[in-house]
Amino acid sequence: MSRVLIIGAGGVGSVVVHKCCQVPEVFSEIMLASRTREKCDAIAAQLPMPIKTAQVDADQVDELVALMNDFKPELCINVALPYQDLTIMDACLECGVHYLDTANYEPRDEAKFEYHWQWAYQERFKKAGLMALLGSGFDPGVTNVFTAWALKAEFDEIRELDIIDCNAGDHGQPFATNFNPEINIREVTAPARHWDNGQWVESQALQTAQEFDFPEGIGPKKIYLMYHEELESLTRHIPGIKKARFWMTFSDNYLKHLEVLQNIGMTSIEPIEYNGQEIIPLQFLKAVLPDPGSLGPLTKGRTCIGCLIKGLKDGQEKQYYIYNICDHEQCYKEVGAQAVSYTTGVPAMIGALLMLTGSWKGAGVFNMEELDPTPFMEKLNLHGLPWKDRIL
Numbered sequence: 205m206s207r208v209l210i211i212g213a214g215g216v217g218s219v220v221v222h223k224c225c226q227v228p229e230v231f232s233e234i235m236l237a238s239r240t241r242e243k244c245d246a247i248a249a250q251l252p253m254p255i256k257t258a259q260v261d262a263d264q265v266d267e268l269v270a271l272m273n274d275f276k277p278e279l280c281i282n283v284a285l286p287y288q289d290l291t292i293m294d295a296c297l298e299c300g301v302h303y304l305d306t307a308n309y310e311p312r313d314e315a316k317f318e319y320h321w322q323w324a325y326q327e328r329f330k331k332a333g334l335m336a337l338l339g340s341g342f343d344p345g346v347t348n349v350f351t352a353w354a355l356k357a358e359f360d361e362i363r364e365l366d367i368i369d370c371n372a373g374d375h376g377q378p379f380a381t382n383f384n385p386e387i388n389i390r391e392v393t394a395p396a397r398h399w400d401n402g403q404w405v406e407s408q409a410l411q412t413a414q415e416f417d418f419p420e421g422i423g424p425k426k427i428y429l430m431y432h433e434e435l436e437s438l439t440r441h442i443p444g445i446k447k448a449r450f451w452m453t454f455s456d457n458y459l460k461h462l463e464v465l466q467n468i469g470m471t472s473i474e475p476i477e478y479n480g481q482e483i484i485p486l487q488f489l490k491a492v493l494p495d496p497g498s499l500g501p502l503t504k505g506r507t508c509i510g511c512l513i514k515g516l517k518d519g520q521e522k523q524y525y526i527y528n529i530c531d532h533e534q535c536y537k538e539v540g541a542q543a544v545s546y547t548t549g550v551p552a553m554i555g556a557l558l559m560l561t562g563s564w565k566g567a568g569v570f571n572m573e574e575l576d577p578t579p580f581m582e583k584l585n586l587h588g589l590p591w592k593d594r595i596l
């Protein structure tokens with residue numbers, strides 16, 4: 205029986221609330237708070253049990269503190285934007301509330317995906333006896349747990365890790381992103397970076413590609429090398445890892461539109477003056493692109509996200525692939541969202557469930573791979589994201 209505050213009434217937030225309501229014996233009292241209260245109320249109206257809703261500006265620590273002191277949650281699930289991570293962590297510390305998020309902090313004026321800002325809270329959370337769980341989505345999130353599981357169950361040592369993210373779905377729109385367009389485009393247009401023999405190697409965005417044959421009829425697709433935040437924590441926490449890369453599929457259509465938008469300056473985060481007002485081109489672009497939430501009823505097809513791992517077991521070299529396949533239309537039928545929101549929201553609920561039931565506990569700031577993967581792997585199978593694995 206726990207009281208949980210969920211911040212952010214977007215695509216992911218909606219899935220988190222739906223999934224928490226499926227486990228009322230743990231999430232007995234829920235409050236959904238966001239910048240726009242009407243969005244919280246619209247989600248609340250779809251749920252099988254009553255929840256509380258509230259308006260909050262999560263950039264303001266004092267507003268968050270007032271809300272937390274009033275509702276008194278045990279845990280705060282942050283599914284607003286990465287810009288709000290630090291203010292929400294500050295409020296949690298002030299009010300004695302555990303913390304969970306799905307994306308690492310990013311400063312607004314620089315597309316930098318680094319954990320150091322949040323790792324700097326380690327001592328404060330430890331001293332307060334509170335737990336902060338970072339990156340409990342799919343990637344980061346499940347991909348970290350898959351890697352920890354592989355190390356626990358399949359390998360003595362992991363040498364190489366390739367995280368491969370495929371969205372083989374189609375929403376029928378000329379150009380749209382499956383989660384917050386501003387965050388998505390900042391991530392995709394950032395330089396690629398991978399770990400090779402103890403150092404980071406940087407390359408131009410979307411320039412390195414190869415083909416990967418996805419399982420269960422999805423088939424061969426081009427995958428592009430990118431940087432993704434879980435590489436930073438995994439290379440720190442998985443001993444002996446020599447190489448770690450992150451790959452994602454993009455349709456030719458998506459890349460064509462993105463290239464044009466980049467060439468004409470629409471993806472820039474440098475402020476410009478327009479009609480006497482300062483605007484950021486990427487934020488303006490977000491305003492004219494389809495809301496990812498509106499893609500739910502339109503998207504068909506499946507996602508396939510997994511880890512391809514090479515290493516040693518009993519002195520022998522071994523290659524292992526572990527993945528989840530998720531169907532956009534089935535997600536929509538269950539919770540009214542497409543699979544990208546679903547695959548993020550379900551792990552957020554599972555991380556929260558493990559914290560609230562004491563399966564995962566500790567004082568300090570944790571990345572997912574630092575905790576025992578077994579209970580999380582069991583819950584994935586129970587709550588809509590079953591995984592499969594094979595030795596290659």
Ligand code: NDP
Pocket residue numbers: 211212213214215216217237238239240243260261262263283284285286288306307339340341342343344345382383384387496497544547548
């Ligand atoms: P959306 O843009 O759909 O939702 C974000 C929500 O946060 C919106 O409702 C927005 O309010 C609210 N919000 C924004 N700023 C504030 C603020 N200052 N105070 C209060 N509420 C605020 O994004 P998504 O749901 O697609 O993504 C949510 C998070 O999930 C992001 O951090 C994203 O990076 C992460 N993510 C993680 C993935 C993973 O696998 N780990 C994959 C996909 C996403 P309003 O509606 O008023 O704008």
